Amino acid sequence: MLGSVSRVARELLHEASRDLAPTLIVVALFQAFFIQRLPDSPGGLIGGFAVVLVGLALFVKGLDAAIFPAGETMAFDFARRGSFVWLMLFAFCISFASVAAEPALMAVAYKAEVVSGGSMGALTLRLVAGLGVGLAVVGGVWRIVAGDSIGSYLVPGYLVVIALTWLAPPQLVGLAFDSGGVVASTVTAPLLTALGVGLATSIRGRNPLLDGFGLIAFGALAPMVIIQLYGIVFFEPPAAGTPVVMMPSDDQHQYVAVEMLIDFLIMVRNLLPIIAVVLFSSFVILRRPLADPKGLAVGMVLVAVGLFLFDEGLQVGLFPLGDEMTNGLMRDGVAIWAIHLYGFLIGFATTMAEPALIALSIKADEVSLGQLDGFWLRCLVSIGVGIGIVIGCARILHGTNIAYWLIPGYLLVLAMAVVAPRFIVPIAFDCGGVTTSTVTVPLVTALGVGLAERTPGRDPMIDGFGLIAFASLLPMIIVMAYGMLATWMLRTRRTAGEEGE
16 A cells, blocks of 8 residues: 555656756756856745645646546536537536636736735636636537637637727736636646547537637637726726735744645635536536546545645745746846746746646647647747747837737737638647646746836836737747648648659
8 A cells, every 4th residue: 555655656756847847957057057146045945846846746646536537527428418508507617617726827816916916816817717718618619519610719709809908908918818828727728628629529520630629729818808808897007106026925924834724725715616516517417426436535635735735835936936037137247148048948848848738739649640740749839938938028128018019919820820721720729728837837927027027117017927928829820830831741742743643
């Protein structure tokens, strides 16, 4: 018994270490060659990283043991029985609940609450994003059921996003686009991929490659719309002179144990909607007992503990580390190109290890029967993320309005979606939604906010967010360009072969 537990623990830590290793290597190289000094509290940062590692390992194990099997099985049962109304209700509820518990979204939401002086609360942001994703996924499920082209939904959706960008408060534009880039990460992306491909497989006349992908794209689009709408109707900008607290305070530690217990109970509360959706769908709608209630219970405990540890490590390790790196790179004597190189390497290295992207690339390789190589897809997406972060950093340093970059970028994406091969479009949009890992987001968010806070004439709330938006935009362009180039080369070879005959 102890041997098997030890073996599982080693496997989990090995997988989590593999995901964190690229980030550690990049940070160590820049500390040694550019910053050339140790962080102010290296022990705390190392401890925070260790807690993140353990938390991420437990969290992923809990997902594999509980949430993913339950979600996939129920989606298949709904589709097999033809209960499409209940299927869409299930899709909404499970999407809303999973987004509310998404670690990457938590990281952005916490930073937004701090930078905005509380005018954009973390819980409010998560609930608004969850509502938008739930509604969008319902639309995506309906598209699969109806067999419609994904472009007929996403093109109008992005045109709405572009229009709202001119109307929304400037403090929320970058944040809205960043939120769209992180809602489909560790929890949500594999669920939506399995749901979409499973539906397309189980419905006669649907192609898993053409119709199964795209739910992540719907989910990524929704926060861009609903957060900007929320900003137009409800948002009140922070008062002038509101202080920006870049690192958590170290004061008042006498009640640490009580505070940690409260934080854990809050994390459990955040997961209760997922449990409620699974239990209600199983017992009330499908009217059958859970296939593995013990496994579900153990898995949910692992998810809760893992999320709690990840959240604590985030506050103690990753956010302060991101601030330390930005401080070091912005000091006198460090070249601007070093900041861009740091952003590119952090984006590329961590995206290559992104579990959600790995899962998506494997599924794309599988359903395309090897025509779309999973490894090269990950490389293209990772390069796109790195380039996107470089462009985003340049935008902050030069002070250009983010709309002047994102609107032409998304117009280009929409134009490419019209002319690109049909099979590559939903995959490209999905790739844009899974680029940012739970490790990348805290560091990239801290980099953007830190650059804006330390560059004269920049507002951290207006200029600091948006790096993740660029990290989501560029992969879509690159993947569709790859699909167009590959199709052109294939046609050229076929034409040459026919002429040779």
